[in-house]
Amino acid sequence: MRTGMEKAIVLVNLSPGTEEASITALRGMAGIKSVFQLYGLYDLLVMVEGPDDATVKSIIADNLRSKPGVVSTITMKILS
Numbered sequence: 001m002r003t004g005m006e007k008a009i010v011l012v013n014l015s016p017g018t019e020e021a022s023i024t025a026l027r028g029m030a031g032i033k034s035v036f037q038l039y040g041l042y043d044l045l046v047m048v049e050g051p052d053d054a055t056v057k058s059i060i061a062d063n064l065r066s067k068p069g070v071v072s073t074i075t076m077k078i079l080s
Helices: 019-027 053-064
Strands: 006-014 032-037 044-050 070-078
Touching: 006 019, 006 053, 019 032, 019 044, 044 053, 053 070
Parallel strands: none
Antiparallel strands: 006 044, 006 070, 032 044
């Protein structure tokens, strides 16, 4: 059941040694609902939420990806 908010999961690769600073910066951003540190192929799983697709896209493209330490991202749009 939809809540009216658009959501996405973003998997993030970071530069080595930037994990703590990146987590702190991301947790303080509007639209970031959760940040989980991972072991394995990706360093972080970030839950993004906004009122519409354009807002979610902006949070990811203009804010999350521009944070120091972010090397690459994979975005998965949540449909339901």
